[in-house]
Amino acid sequence: MKLRRTMMFVPGNNPGMLINAGIYGADTIIFDLEDSVALSEKDAARHLVYNAMKSITYSCEVAVRINHISTPFGYKDLETILAVKPDLIRLPKAETAADIEEIDEIITAAEIKHGFLPGSIKMMAAIETAKGIRNAYSIATASPRMVALAIGGEDYLADIQTSRTKDGKEFFAGRGQLILAAREAGIHAIDTVFGDVNNEEDFIAETTRIKEMGFDGKSVVNPRQIKIVHEIYTPSEKEIDHAQRVIAAYEESLTRKSGVVSLNGKMIDIPVVKRAQRTLAYANAVGKYEGGETL
């Protein structure tokens, strides 16, 4: 099971952060060439990320957030960065399937040019506008390289003309549509960053909320946020125990050829079994359980 509980942004023009990015335990690090880099330093960040990726072996998934291809920087970002084979290209401000299709073609050409396995460089898209949300499913399915959709917070809120609230009402529609599009497409859904890094209480509340909505993970901006997200995403002993009982009861019913399965008086049907299998596979992936099927 591929985990993307945390995708940590790392400013592309900061050598110290780039060098140390792999040590904090994020599932994915995202080297950023976009918003965290001043316009006058786009060339410098591109060279720095290229050289860091060429010489440092990172133990986690490595993504690069390029500038949008409608800016003067996007194509140069791709030309430079694809040569060092990132695991993922993250496109910001995706609004149409055409954005994804064009980048897919550029990646395909780069894979041939550099002798990389065809299809080995994946893509994800951040959706940051109402138009992007409306097109989320077609964006998600525009290329077989697509592995995730993310919602980009501040730009999205500006576009739909609202602002942050404590309980996240402003994201209700966007998150809801994004998770449905990602699930239908069979790819990951990643939530936006929570920028107030000293407000742990609200960060925990928001991460819990998006996990309950079905999101697979969250973008983070500070290494301190990683452990918190991972704890929230780790199945509890109680959940693992319950999942094991569900599976055991189900398997017993199969042996008996009994049509109806129940556990402690509650009927167990196939969706319950699937959820239990997912819990055990997830617990296995985070190292809390040995066994279970690999999903």
Add this chain to the structure above:
Amino acid sequence: MLQIIQPSQAGTVESNDILIILTPVSADNGIHVELTSPVLKKYGRQIKNVIQEVLLEQGIEAIHVSANDRGALDCTIRARMMTAIDRAKGEEELG
């Protein structure tokens, strides 16, 4: 051989970084590297080697390089040199 046509700079004096300043010189003056670094005694030769490698790769045979190192790794030195050279060639993207 590539002729550097304008002065340029790249990098910063933040920790782990290196500030590179390139100044054009006439072709017969060759390459001159002026390095400041807290690890000059231990790594000065290595830092200069990286700088010269990048210059050679780019076909530059005459240049004055002022490098103010703040503990940059080789990959950072290479990156800052590449940026400074592009800028000296007039290839920065936003003028």
